[in-house]
Amino acid sequence: MHEELARTLELHRELGLSDEWVFVQTNRRKGQPFIENRGFPQDLCEKAGVKPFGLHGIRGLAGTVLAESGEAMVNIASVLRHKNVRTTERYINKSRRLKPTLEILKGGLEMVEAEATENRPTSILRLAGGSK
Incomplete structure (x- = not known):
């Protein structure tokens, strides 16, 4: 496993977002897996210009x-x-x-990791969910 991915997944676990799912919701169903992918990762691609x-x-x-x-x-x-x-x-x-x-998305992982370490637990999910 790539070290950046391993760090990001470990941070995900430490923040208590989910032990079972990687792509989880941050709204009223916080911690529940996405059952649809409306706009993800297309939103990220648009932001990255790819x-x-x-x-x-x-x-x-x-x-x-x-x-x-x-x-x-x-x-x-x-x-x-x-x-x-x-x-x-x-x-x-x-x-x-x-x-x-x-x-090109590699830099996005670094940004999300940095934001999440500033006690902003939903930041790590912005990459997965495409919303704040």
Whole structure:
């Protein structure tokens, strides 16, 4: 796991936002998982000035990161819950083309982490939820 992702997830856990879910709501259903992705991550893409992509792209990126770290394709297929390794290979190839776009969001993670350490527990979720 990338060290920035590990730090962000640890901060998420420390803030008590959710032990089970990463993308949680901050409104009246605080801590509950998103069941829709209205505008996420398209809102973030717009702010970053990049071509919009969806959560499915992030899933593919996870597979790509595993592949680049040398993980066996059959294991990546298992993580992504693919029945066929060829599906996994398509994901990884597509995500490799998106990687330069996704790298632009790296700075957003750093900003969210810094804000959250200033006792602003909803800040970490701004990346996930797209709203303040």
